[in-house]
Amino acid sequence: xxxxxxxxxxxxxxxxxxxxxxxxxxxxxxxxxxxxxxxxxxxxxxxxxxxxxxxxxxxxxxxxxxxxxxxxxxxxxxxxxxxxxxxxxxxxxxxxxxxxxxxxxxxxxxxxxxxxxxxxxxxxxxxxxxxxxxxxxxxxxxxxxxxxxxxxxxxxxxxxxxxxxxxxxxxxxxxxxxxxxxxxxxxxxxxxxxxxxxxxxxxxxxxxxxxxxxxxxxxxxxxxxxxxxxxxxxxxxxxxxxxxxxxxxxxxxxxxxxxxxxxxxxxxxxxxxxxxxxxxxxxxxxxxxxxxxxxxxxxxxxxxxxxxxxxxxxxxxxxxxxxxxxxxxxxxxxxxxxxxxxxxxxxxxxxxxxxxxxxxxxxxxxxxxxxxxxxxxxxxxxxxxxxxxxxxxxxxxxxxxxxxxxxxxxxxxxxxxxxxxxxxxxxxxxxxxxxx
Amino acid sequence: xxxxxxxxxxxxxxxxxxxxxxxxxxxxxxxxxxxxxxxxxxxxxxxxxxxxxxxxxxxxxxxxxxxxxxxxxxxxxxxxxxxxxxxxxxxxxxxxxxxxxxxxxxxxxxxxxxxxxxxxxxxxxxxxxxxxxxxxxxxxxxxxxxxxxxxxxxxxxxxxxxxxxxxxxxxxxxxxxxxxxxxxxxxxxxxxxxxxxxxxxxxxxxxxxxxxxxxxxxxxxxxxxxxxxxxxxxxxxxxxxxxxxxxxxxxxxxxxxxxxxxxxxxxxxxxxxxxxxxxxxxxxxxxxxxxxxxxxxxxxxxxxxxxxxxxxxxxxxxxxxxxxxxxxxxxxxxxxxxxxxxxxxxxxxxxxxxxxxxxxxxxxxxxxxxxxxxxxxxxxxxxxxxxxxxxxxxxxxxxxxxxxxxxxxxxxxxxxxxxxxxxxxxxxxxxxxxxx
Numbered sequence: 001x002x003x004x005x006x007x008x009x010x011x012x013x014x015x016x017x018x019x020x021x022x023x024x025x026x027x028x029x030x031x032x033x034x035x036x037x038x039x040x041x042x043x044x045x046x047x048x049x050x051x052x053x054x055x056x057x058x059x060x061x062x063x064x065x066x067x068x069x070x071x072x073x074x075x076x077x078x079x080x081x082x083x084x085x086x087x088x089x090x091x092x093x094x095x096x097x098x099x100x101x102x103x104x105x106x107x108x109x110x111x112x113x114x115x116x117x118x119x120x121x122x123x124x125x126x127x128x129x130x131x132x133x134x135x136x137x138x139x140x141x142x143x144x145x146x147x148x149x150x151x152x153x154x155x156x157x158x159x160x161x162x163x164x165x166x167x168x169x170x171x172x173x174x175x176x177x178x179x180x181x182x183x184x185x186x187x188x189x190x191x192x193x194x195x196x197x198x199x200x201x202x203x204x205x206x207x208x209x210x211x212x213x214x215x216x217x218x219x220x221x222x223x224x225x226x227x228x229x230x231x232x233x234x235x236x237x238x239x240x241x242x243x244x245x246x247x248x249x250x251x252x253x254x255x256x257x258x259x260x261x262x263x264x265x266x267x268x269x270x271x272x273x274x275x276x277x278x279x280x281x282x283x284x285x286x287x288x289x290x291x292x293x294x295x296x297x298x299x300x301x302x303x304x305x306x307x308x309x310x311x312x313x314x315x316x317x318x319x320x321x322x323x324x325x326x327x328x329x330x331x332x333x334x335x336x337x338x339x340x341x342x343x344x345x346x347x348x349x350x351x352x353x354x355x356x357x358x359x360x361x362x363x364x365x366x367x368x369x370x371x372x373x374x375x376x377x378x379x380x381x382x383x384x385x386x387x388x389x390x391x392x393x394x395x396x397x398x399x400x401x402x403x404x405x406x407x408x409x410x411x412x413x414x415x416x417x418x419x420x421x422x423x424x425x426x427x428x429x430x431x432x433x434x435x436x
Numbered sequence: 437x438x439x440x441x442x443x444x445x446x447x448x449x450x451x452x453x454x455x456x457x458x459x460x461x462x463x464x465x466x467x468x469x470x471x472x473x474x475x476x477x478x479x480x481x482x483x484x485x486x487x488x489x490x491x492x493x494x495x496x497x498x499x500x501x502x503x504x505x506x507x508x509x510x511x512x513x514x515x516x517x518x519x520x521x522x523x524x525x526x527x528x529x530x531x532x533x534x535x536x537x538x539x540x541x542x543x544x545x546x547x548x549x550x551x552x553x554x555x556x557x558x559x560x561x562x563x564x565x566x567x568x569x570x571x572x573x574x575x576x577x578x579x580x581x582x583x584x585x586x587x588x589x590x591x592x593x594x595x596x597x598x599x600x601x602x603x604x605x606x607x608x609x610x611x612x613x614x615x616x617x618x619x620x621x622x623x624x625x626x627x628x629x630x631x632x633x634x635x636x637x638x639x640x641x642x643x644x645x646x647x648x649x650x651x652x653x654x655x656x657x658x659x660x661x662x663x664x665x666x667x668x669x670x671x672x673x674x675x676x677x678x679x680x681x682x683x684x685x686x687x688x689x690x691x692x693x694x695x696x697x698x699x700x701x702x703x704x705x706x707x708x709x710x711x712x713x714x715x716x717x718x719x720x721x722x723x724x725x726x727x728x729x730x731x732x733x734x735x736x737x738x739x740x741x742x743x744x745x746x747x748x749x750x751x752x753x754x755x756x757x758x759x760x761x762x763x764x765x766x767x768x769x770x771x772x773x774x775x776x777x778x779x780x781x782x783x784x785x786x787x788x789x790x791x792x793x794x795x796x797x798x799x800x801x802x803x804x805x806x807x808x809x810x811x812x813x814x815x816x817x818x819x820x821x822x823x824x825x826x827x828x829x830x831x832x833x834x835x836x837x838x839x840x841x842x843x844x845x846x847x848x849x850x851x852x853x854x855x856x857x858x859x860x861x862x863x864x865x866x867x868x869x870x871x872x
Contacts, residue, residue: 013633013634013637097630097637101639103639189864191761193865194766194866195760195761197764198760201538202539227865230863230865231865231866318760320759321757325761328633329627329630330630331768414863414864420864428770428850428854428856429626430629432633434669
């Protein structure tokens with residue numbers, strides 16, 4: 001009997017998560033045993049609420065519109081439709097943020113409360129779902145883990161649950177690097193290269209501080225080193241979340257560099273903390289009472305450092321928070337990242353069709369760091385190795401001064417940002433695939 | 437006798453100011469009467485300090501390196517070198533920020549103190565400079581005006597001073613729109629389209645507030661309407677600097693939209709003020725004492741609005757300041773803007789060679805707003821019409837509710853962002869022309 005495949009997206013969006021979705025759809029459409037590909041609206045919450053988008057209807061609809069509809073006889077050239085279909089999947093691959101919608105929802109432990117699991121299985125049976133692929137980060141892999149174990153414990157053999165990775169944070173175990181990270185890293189390195197051009201415009205001491213996402217891992221901040229490695233005309237000071245941050249040492253690092261150079265780039269993780277584990281972004285917060293609206297004006301670590309530079313060095317300084325821009329820049333993607341993200345989606349579908357319940361689609365780098373040729377293979381990994389863990393930048397990849405990364409780290413990062421890819425534009429504005 | 441041409445850049449950098457520089461160099465290299473093209477290091481300050489870069493040496497040097505140096509016989513194919521030269525000028529055209537460096541320096545009134553003018557003329561004579569082109573905004577055009585008048589008043593006939601426009605603010609008189617603005621507007625519209633994808637990811641009320649540059653004119657903020665016009669699935673509320681801002685009206689605008697839609701994009705100018713002319717970014721500042729470093733944490737208008745939404749609506753809200761990113765994004769340029777910026781540079785050189793002292797290179801739109809075909813012609817304008825004035829978004833282009841722009845405004849803006857152009861990339865990272 002033919003089965004349906006259900007796919008959902010979860011966690012924070014990325015610029016590549018839809019490429020993985022496109023890969024899953026592409027592979028599922030090729031499988032004659034799959035009747036419908038359903039997308040859950042807003043992650044596992046959409047599953048629980050039975051909110052589904054029938055992608056086996058929606059994608060061909062979009063493809064038909066793409067090729068200009070039916071001809072005068074009300075017919076469609078199947079080859080043209082296939083071409084339109086591939087154009088829609090390519091466009092979906094460069095559409096940023098989760099096209100199906102996302103959620104941050106952790107299922108309860110089935111040992112404590114199995115009701116949600118019972119409900120999910122009932123819904124799967126109701127909609128004839130044989131395969132469920134969940135695209136997400138470490139929290140979402142917890143959902144895959146719990147669900148796959150529940151299915152196993154109940155002796156259910158006709159439902160396979162597989163995870164597909166994504167996160168700009170690059171903090172997943174069980175994979176060489178995370179889909180979505182390469183595009184964010186490319187955006188960061190490019191933007192910092194541009195900011196360095198800005199930095200050098202005036203003939204005066206000037207410090208630009210750039211704050212990257214990453215509460216618990218400094219991978220995105222490390223990407224600043226890619227700009228430094230290849231383009232830099234000025235010193236870079238790079239402070240990762242992995243190293244305890246000391247404001248006095250920062251000022252003395254800066255003074256040392258500024259005794260030789262007028263202009264400095266500083267790259268920091270939003271989550272930098274001091275030795276007592278206090279967030280730098282919370283410095284001075286006790287001196288800030290609630291404002292007219294009853295809220296303390298929240299400010300990032302970059303603002304705190306900006307003020308420290310003003311007070312201690314007294315030069316021109318500006319802090320810039322890359323904020324959401326670093327994870328949704330569909331106009332500046334890493335071609336490598338989008339290719340791999342789509343392949344990871346195809347691989348996830350293949351793992352599901354092979355009945356590999358409880359695994360995550362993964363890639364392994366088979367070339368050595370620093371090799372001229374970069375090569376990966378696609379594989380699977382037991383979901384237990386991935387769920388609920390965070391991979392940090394290893395200590396050996398951080399410079400002994402704690403304000404930069406090593407060449408080995410650069411060798412790891414560099415292949416991930418190779419090749420440029422942009423979303424489509426129409427009339428000067430991005431053109432996306434939008435499901436609702 | 438052959439003469440030298442001197443060019444300098446001034447004011448805030450843009451993503452297109454080097455395209456104008458490239459146009460000037462290109463045209464000057466074609467003129468056999470020009471011996472050297474000199475670039476002043478850091479604007480008029482570099483002139484006063486006699487800090488020059490000899491671009492007639494530097495550009496061919498870069499071109500020679502580009503084509504791989506001399507051949508085995510120590511010779512160079514002149515055609516290959518010409519090709520290399522054009523590649524360098526093309527790369528310069530997509531290099532963001534002022535490659536020659538910039539300054540914010542206003543010459544003293546020559547009626548009060550002519551010493552700087554005497555010095556500049558002496559330097560021009562010393563370096564055999566027959567033509568001086570200053571690329572800048574309204575303040576820089578003041579320099580062009582004063583200098584050209586001083587030259588005239590002294591009966592000097594062998595020096596011609598011409599202005600070339602630039603500013604992302606689009607606030608110059610005497611020109612249909614400013615070079616640099618189109619690329620910034622394209623960056624803004626693209627980025628807001630991307631943020632709208634982010635906005636729709638979660639199934640909950642969510643407001644994203646985007647803050648654009650523009651202390652005194654709302655042109656950049658109006659560019660948000662380009663995303664709204666073509667892509668928007670959610671309501672946009674757009675508040676320009678030209679309209680007095682009322683926090684209560686903002687909350688009621690938002691409530692009205694949110695009674696129908698969960699998600700809203702808000703676009704604001706950094707310089708929005710209330711009816712008493714108080715900057716919105718200064719709201720609540722009196723309640724914020726100095727922090728640990730002796731500084732009030734400066735926050736933009738976006739943060740103030742974010743807090744107001746938190747307090748009054750209580751939904752998820754995030755404010756994003758586009759900051760320097762909107763003016764240095766060499767990886768996302770408007771092809772129209774870069775083409776026009778370069779043509780304005782060529783035109784400035786031609787005006788200089790024609791001895792048109794005291795004018796600015798300009799363009800006029802000869803197609804009507806809303807025409808399918810967009811057309812401009814290049815011309816000159818008396819510098820008095822430009823210097824020290826600021827052109828605001830006209831009232832008739834702002835919606836009667838004061839929270840959007842009219843179709844006519846969109847018709848004005850839309851042609852300026854057409855066509856995509858990116859800086860070159862090498863090894864995944866931008867490749868620029870750098871003079872020092």
